[in-house]
Amino acid sequence: MRRITCSTGLQLLLLSLLLTMLVAVSSGLGYIRIGFFDVIRIVLSKLPGMESLTDGVSSLFPVVITTVRMPRILTSACVGAGLALSGVVFQGILLNPLADPYTLGVSSGAAVGASLALWLHFGIWGMWSIPIFAFAGSGLTLVVVMYLASSDTELSSSSLILSGIIVSSILSAGVSFIKYMADEQVGVIIFWLMGSFGSKTWGDVWLTLSSLILGLGVCLFFSGELNVMSLGSRSAASLGVDTRKVRMILLITASLVSAVCVSVSGIIGFVGLLVPHIMRTLSGPDNRRLIPVSVLAGACLMLGADTITRAVLPHEIPIGVLTALIGGPFFCYIYRRRQVSGFHDN
Amino acid sequence: MTIETEQISFGYGTRPAVRNISMTLKPGIFYGILGPNGCGKTTLVDLLIRHRTPDTGTIFYRGIPLERYSRKQIAREMALVPQHYAISFPFTSREIVLMGRHPHLGRLDFPSKMDHYLVDAVMEQTETREFENRLISELSGGERQRVIFARALVQDTPVLILDEATSNLDISHAISLFNLAFERVSDRGKTVIAVMQDINLAALFCQYLILMKNGQAVYQGHCDEVLTETSIQSIFEVKSSSNTWEKFLLKKSEIAVPIAVGIK
Numbered sequence: 001m002r003r004i005t006c007s008t009g010l011q012l013l014l015l016s017l018l019l020t021m022l023v024a025v026s027s028g029l030g031y032i033r034i035g036f037f038d039v040i041r042i043v044l045s046k047l048p049g050m051e052s053l054t055d056g057v058s059s060l061f062p063v064v065i066t067t068v069r070m071p072r073i074l075t076s077a078c079v080g081a082g083l084a085l086s087g088v089v090f091q092g093i094l095l096n097p098l099a100d101p102y103t104l105g106v107s108s109g110a111a112v113g114a115s116l117a118l119w120l121h122f123g124i125w126g127m128w129s130i131p132i133f134a135f136a137g138s139g140l141t142l143v144v145v146m147y148l149a150s151s152d153t154e155l156s157s158s159s160l161i162l163s164g165i166i167v168s169s170i171l172s173a174g175v176s177f178i179k180y181m182a183d184e185q186v187g188v189i190i191f192w193l194m195g196s197f198g199s200k201t202w203g204d205v206w207l208t209l210s211s212l213i214l215g216l217g218v219c220l221f222f223s224g225e226l227n228v229m230s231l232g233s234r235s236a237a238s239l240g241v242d243t244r245k246v247r248m249i250l251l252i253t254a255s256l257v258s259a260v261c262v263s264v265s266g267i268i269g270f271v272g273l274l275v276p277h278i279m280r281t282l283s284g285p286d287n288r289r290l291i292p293v294s295v296l297a298g299a300c301l302m303l304g305a306d307t308i309t310r311a312v313l314p315h316e317i318p319i320g321v322l323t324a325l326i327g328g329p330f331f332c333y334i335y336r337r338r339q340v341s342g343f344h345d346n
Numbered sequence: 347m348t349i350e351t352e353q354i355s356f357g358y359g360t361r362p363a364v365r366n367i368s369m370t371l372k373p374g375i376f377y378g379i380l381g382p383n384g385c386g387k388t389t390l391v392d393l394l395i396r397h398r399t400p401d402t403g404t405i406f407y408r409g410i411p412l413e414r415y416s417r418k419q420i421a422r423e424m425a426l427v428p429q430h431y432a433i434s435f436p437f438t439s440r441e442i443v444l445m446g447r448h449p450h451l452g453r454l455d456f457p458s459k460m461d462h463y464l465v466d467a468v469m470e471q472t473e474t475r476e477f478e479n480r481l482i483s484e485l486s487g488g489e490r491q492r493v494i495f496a497r498a499l500v501q502d503t504p505v506l507i508l509d510e511a512t513s514n515l516d517i518s519h520a521i522s523l524f525n526l527a528f529e530r531v532s533d534r535g536k537t538v539i540a541v542m543q544d545i546n547l548a549a550l551f552c553q554y555l556i557l558m559k560n561g562q563a564v565y566q567g568h569c570d571e572v573l574t575e576t577s578i579q580s581i582f583e584v585k586s587s588s589n590t591w592e593k594f595l596l597k598k599s600e601i602a603v604p605i606a607v608g609i610k
Contacts, residue, residue, distance in 0.1 A: 092435075097434075221454070227437075227448075231442070231445065232430075232433075235494075238395050238397070238421060238424070238507075239448045240417050241421075242417045284436075284438075285437055
C-alpha cells in the first residue's frame with residue numbers, strides 16, 4: 001500500500017474549501033430551497049455594516065438559515081470533527097486500528113444516562129437534561145474503566161480495551177433493561193440512541209465547538225509523543241516519553257470530546273473509526289498531520305451524511321443508521337484491500 | 347557519564363528478577379551482559395533506563411540518583427535498542443529513524459536540517475538508506491532491526507544500550523552494527539552496554555563482561571578473565587568435554603578478530 005503523496009498544507013486547504021462549500025450548499029438545501037448566492041448574502045449580512053445585502057431576499061430566508069439550518073449544520077460538522085479527533089487519538093494510544101471513540105464505553109455510558117433521563121421524564125434542566133445525563137453517564141463510565149485498567153501499572157492498551165468491553169457490556173444490559181421497563185417511552189429512547197441532529201440550537205454549536213477546540217489543542221500538543229508511542233511503551237520511554245502520563249491525558253481528553261459529541265447528537269458510529277483510517281492512507285500515520293486532516297475530513301463526512309438524510313432522502317432516517325449503512329460496507333472494502341495488499345499490523 | 351548501581355534489586359510480585367547487583371560502568375568501554383534466558387538481563391536494562399525503578403538500592407548516573415532526572419533528560423543520555431518491538435502504524439523507515447531525535451526537539455518543533463543530516467549519515471552507515479522511504483511494515487525482520495538500531499544511533503547519547511539488538515540479523519550485519527557501536531566507544535568515548543546471547547560476538551567486541559544467573563551478577567571483569575570454561579559452565583550449565591568446548595568458543599585472538607577486521 002503506497003501513500004498518496006500530497007502535501008499536508010494542500011490537503012488542509014482542499015478540505016477547508018470542501019467544508020466551506022458543503023456548509024454553503026447544504027444551507028440552501030431542504031424543504032425550502034434557497035439559492036447558493038442568497039445563502040452567501042445572508043451569511044455576509046451578519047457582518048457589521050453589511051446589513052443591506054439581504055435587500056431583495058425573502059424575509060423568511062434569513063430566519064430559516066440562521067435559526068434552523070446553521071445550528072444543525074455547524075453542530076453536525078463539529079460532532080464529526082470531534083469524533084474523528086478522538087478516533088485518531090484512541091487508535092494511536094491503544095495501538096489498535098480497530099479502536100474508535102466508543103472503545104472505552106463512552107457511548108454505552110451516554111446511552112444509559114440518556115435512557116434514564118427519557119424513561120424518568122427527567123426535565124429539570126429543560127432541553128439540556130438529556131445531554132447532561134448522557135455526559136454524566138459517559139464521565140462515570142470513563143472513571144470506572146480507568147479505575148479497572150489502572151491496576152496495570154503501564155495502563156496497557158489490552159487492559160484498557162478489556163475494561164472498556166466489560167463495562168460496555170454491563171451497561172448495554174442496563175440499557176436493555178431500561179427499554180424493557182420504559183413501555184411507551186421506548187420509541188423515544190431508541191430514536192435517541194440512533195442519533196440525530198434535528199432541532200439543534202446555537203447552544204449546541206458553541207458547546208461542541210468549544211470542546212472540539214480545547215480537545216484539538218491538547219491532542220496537537222501531545223501529537224509528537226503520540227507518534228513515538230506507536231513504537232511501544234518501552235521504546236517510547238527510552239525516547240523520553242512518559243507514556244502513562246500522556247496516555248492518561250489523551251484518553252481523558254478524547255473521551256470527554258466524544259462524550260460531549262454523544263450527549264448532543266446521540267450515538268453515531270463509524271465516523272470515528274473510518275475517518276482516521278482513510279486519512280492515514282492519504283497523509284501517513286504522523287499524528288501532527290493526521291489529527292488536523294482527520295478533524296476536517298470528519299466534519300465534511302458528518303455534514304455530508306446529515307445533509308443527505310435531511311435534504312436529499314424523501315424521509316429523514318437516523319444519521320447513526322445512515323453512517324453505519326454507508327460506513328460499514330466501506331470499512332469492509334478497505335479492510336479487505338489492506339489484507340490483499342499484504343499489510344499487517346506489527 | 348559513569349553509571350553506578352548500588353545493591354539494586356527488583357521483583358515482579360514476589361518473584362525476584364534482579365538481586366543485589368552492584369556495578370560501575372565507565373565511559374569508553376564496551377560492556378557485555380551474558381546469561382541464560384530469564385536470568386534478569388532485560389530487567390536490569392529496564393532498571394538502567396528507568397523504565398522500571400529498583401525496589402531497593404540506587405542507580406547513580408554522573409553521580410546523581412537516576413530518579414532525579416526527567417524522562418527526557420534520560421533519553422538525551424541513554425538510547426535503547428530493544429529486543430522486541432512492534433510498530434503499529436505504517437511509518438516509513440526514515441520517519442522511524444527520525445523519531446530518535448525526539449528527545450532533542452522541543453514540543454511542536456519539526457526536525458531541523460541538522461537533524462536530517464544526522465539521519466542521512468546514520469542511515470548510510472547502517473545501510474538502511476536504500477529503503478528509507480519504504481513502510482516499516484514491508485521490511486524483513488533483519489531490515490527492521492537495522493532501522494531500530496539506526497534510530498538509537500540518531501539519538502546520539504553518551505550511553506547506548508543494546509538488548510539483544512542483533513538477534514534477527516545475519517552474522518555480517520550483526521558484526522557491522524557492533525562495529526558501529528564499537529567505533530563510538532573507541533573514538534568518541536561512549537559507553538555501550540550490550541545484552542547478548544552469542545558468546546563469540548561477546549568475546550569479539552566486549553572489553554568487560556557481566557555474567558548473570560538467577561538475577562545476580564555472578565562474574566564481573568575483563569573479558570579474558572571472565573570468559574573461562576568454568577564460568578561459562580556454571581552460568582549456562584552446559585556440560586561438555588573440553589574438546590567440544592574448544593569448537594564452541596572461538597578464541598578471540600585467533601579467529602574472531604580477523605573476521606571483524608575483514609568486514610570492517
